[in-house]
Amino acid sequence: MNKITYQVPDMSCAHCKAKIEGEVNKLNGVQEANADVDKKRLMVTFDENTVQSENIEEAVSEAGYTAEKE
Numbered sequence: 001m002n003k004i005t006y007q008v009p010d011m012s013c014a015h016c017k018a019k020i021e022g023e024v025n026k027l028n029g030v031q032e033a034n035a036d037v038d039k040k041r042l043m044v045t046f047d048e049n050t051v052q053s054e055n056i057e058e059a060v061s062e063a064g065y066t067a068e069k070e
């Protein structure tokens, strides 16, 4: 399992958090996505053999937000 952390500067409330987590958790290979609204941070545990960080970034942008690798 791999862990990656992103900054999501446009995440501002619990609704954003739920939307982002929901979209990232849909990806095959993602074990856990956890967003911290106060720190504007997204932590993802994933299997790099199944899913890549680009896929995670795409899922975040599908939710309407921007993920920047920390």
Ligand SMILES: [Cu+2]
Residues within 6 Å of the ligand: 011, 012, 013, 014, 015, 016, 017
């Ligand atoms: Cu929001």
